[in-house]
Amino acid sequence: MAECELFNALQNALSIRNAHIIKQILRKYGDITNGSLLKSIEAKVAFLQLVAEVVERLHSHTLGTIGAHEIQVLQKWTHDATAVGFHVKWLQERIEKIVAMSKHQDHLMRLNEINQRINAAKIALSEMERQQMILRKEIDSMMAKMDRDEFCRSNLYEGLL
16 A cells, blocks of 8 residues: 555544654655554554654653653554564664663763762762871870870889879
8 A cells, every 4th residue: 555545544543643743754764564464454553653652752852851761662662563564663773772872871970970979989088088197196196295204114003102
């Protein structure tokens, strides 16, 4: 069935928004249902609605606004369309790029968080080293005073009586 014939057959069953998206898909990619396992128009309509919904959701999001759950849903719907024989490699490739970019962005955020924690740990370590130096000086000063008094080498009560 030619793209126009398929679109005309589907037009009554589709919402206006999805009809516009499906028409654009059919113009650009041809009959993506050709050779699919689905034989009835109703089944094809249902899966075309899924494909159109994926495209619509991609249109309404940016990488910063789409969540991991949403990406998983879009992956599943695209996989389902592929599983019934729809020719949506172009859509799969886009989803794969989005997944890769999302992972990249997530890794960058995690790296930034780790760097912040490292910097905080460095500051805390520097403060501990400063306190350690102060305590060493105090201990050295105390030891010097105790050595002068020879208090450490004698009995604790020596010289009291």
